Amino acid sequence: xxxxxATHDIEQALKQYVARExxxxxxxxxxxxxxxxxxxxxxxxxxxxxxxxxxxxxxxxVPLESVTAEHFKDLRALTGLVASLKG
Amino acid sequence: xxxxWSESQDELYxxxxxxxRRHFAGPSRVWADHAFDRAHWDICAEFxxxxxxxxxxxxxxxxxxxxxxxxxxxxxRGCEDTGLVFSAAAHLFAAVMPIVEYGDDPLKAxxxxxxxxxxxxxxxxxTEGEAxxxxxxxxxxxxxxxxxxxxxxxxxxxxxxxxxxxFVVYATMNRKHGYLGITxxxxxxxxxxxxxxxxxxxxxxxxxxxxxxYLENCxxxxxxxxxxxxxxxAVFQASMQWERSCLFAGYVGMMERQLEQAVExxxxxxxxxxxxxxxxxxxxxxxxxxxxxxxxxxxxxxxCWLRDRGEPAVAAVSLAKLAVSEAxxxxxxxxxxxxxxxxxxxxxxVEHMLRDSVPATLFSGTSEIQRDLVARELGL
Numbered sequence: 001x002x003x004x005x006a007t008h009d010i011e012q013a014l015k016q017y018v019a020r021e022x023x024x025x026x027x028x029x030x031x032x033x034x035x036x037x038x039x040x041x042x043x044x045x046x047x048x049x050x051x052x053x054x055x056x057x058x059x060x061x062v063p064l065e066s067v068t069a070e071h072f073k074d075l076r077a078l079t080g081l082v083a084s085l086k087g
Numbered sequence: 088x089x090x091x092w093s094e095s096q097d098e099l100y101x102x103x104x105x106x107x108r109r110h111f112a113g114p115s116r117v118w119a120d121h122a123f124d125r126a127h128w129d130i131c132a133e134f135x136x137x138x139x140x141x142x143x144x145x146x147x148x149x150x151x152x153x154x155x156x157x158x159x160x161x162x163x164r165g166c167e168d169t170g171l172v173f174s175a176a177a178h179l180f181a182a183v184m185p186i187v188e189y190g191d192d193p194l195k196a197x198x199x200x201x202x203x204x205x206x207x208x209x210x211x212x213x214t215e216g217e218a219x220x221x222x223x224x225x226x227x228x229x230x231x232x233x234x235x236x237x238x239x240x241x242x243x244x245x246x247x248x249x250x251x252x253x254f255v256v257y258a259t260m261n262r263k264h265g266y267l268g269i270t271x272x273x274x275x276x277x278x279x280x281x282x283x284x285x286x287x288x289x290x291x292x293x294x295x296x297x298x299x300x301y302l303e304n305c306x307x308x309x310x311x312x313x314x315x316x317x318x319x320x321a322v323f324q325a326s327m328q329w330e331r332s333c334l335f336a337g338y339v340g341m342m343e344r345q346l347e348q349a350v351e352x353x354x355x356x357x358x359x360x361x362x363x364x365x366x367x368x369x370x371x372x373x374x375x376x377x378x379x380x381x382x383x384x385x386x387x388x389x390x391c392w393l394r395d396r397g398e399p400a401v402a403a404v405s406l407a408k409l410a411v412s413e414a415x416x417x418x419x420x421x422x423x424x425x426x427x428x429x430x431x432x433x434x435x436x437v438e439h440m441l442r443d444s445v446p447a448t449l450f451s452g453t454s455e456i457q458r459d460l461v462a463r464e465l466g467l
Contacts, residue, residue: 035263037263037264037265037266037268038262038263038264038265042265043223043265043266044223044266044320044324045463047267048401048463065315067267067321068315068317069261069264069265069268069317073264
């Protein structure tokens, strides 16, 4: 995945959302490779809210077939998904 | 806004109510505490109850969610055996609808005609000893082996389990993937490695049998997977939207019968020189039961209406489920209080409604889980 400025902005916005809305400011050393599913950061309740944030923030609807562990396992993967959907 | 039902909806409701009253009501017996009776199941199945919202092409009636709920409500009102209505609804909404919505065409063609007409019985198996409200923490595992998946694990509470032919089983293919690591399968009862525990003793819903389920090296053909690998969480949540709306219509019907019974008692039972309904304390209790019933019913209809329109309905469905289940439990307590000793005695078809209602605030997501879902939708 290229690390273009646009991609960097997406990753930062997603990171801020997860830190603020899901982790409530808790410091878990969140970075692009933090395993969000394995650590239970993203669960069934949070995923719907996260999809709503992505829709509002980036103007993209994540299709259901893309809601997979491969795309939500960490911020790097999620950033790649959003960047590809933004086209 | 229009609160009228169509003629065909009214006709379905009337026929369902008449059938339920004819077969499953009346003072001839206490209906609540008998065992599962396949003959009773077959009477409901012949009406079409087991496939109300299954497309006609697959042997169902092809009804939308609102009409489905209205028919389940009729059965709940007419049938004094709430466990029977619960079993039928659990079959339809938590086992059959996942196959309708997520099965591939060959699987649907193979299973749905039998399930939709009630010739085969479905069960949903997700709950585990360490995964109740935290359902997606389940530990039952599935691994791919050629054209099969191999399932290992244990399910602690499977409604319809003792009598089911097909089990919708949820297993994880990768625990590191959490919610997105879960996959759903349809497992036939006669699959080698599938074993059922003894029927569980329960407080209520006695005619709806339940048991544990054990899977040991259980080989399930790839074609029996529902949805994609990792989509099981979504499959389950879709089934819960059906249950939380349409299954709970049965409790709306039960509350209507309960209120009719309580009003009749209050009009005829005399104490202190007048019918007890003329005592304000009794009359107000009945007014509160009516308020609970009508409020819960409107929330339920609206949730179904939103679902039929394809609009977001998570909060509406949870509000409906919460309102119906809590109303059923509270009004069942009120009905006992109002009937006094007769309400406490087991021979008068009053006290069992409390025992049948307590589980309603537990299954399909507890009241606490529904409040969590509503809170999330509020942005909390």
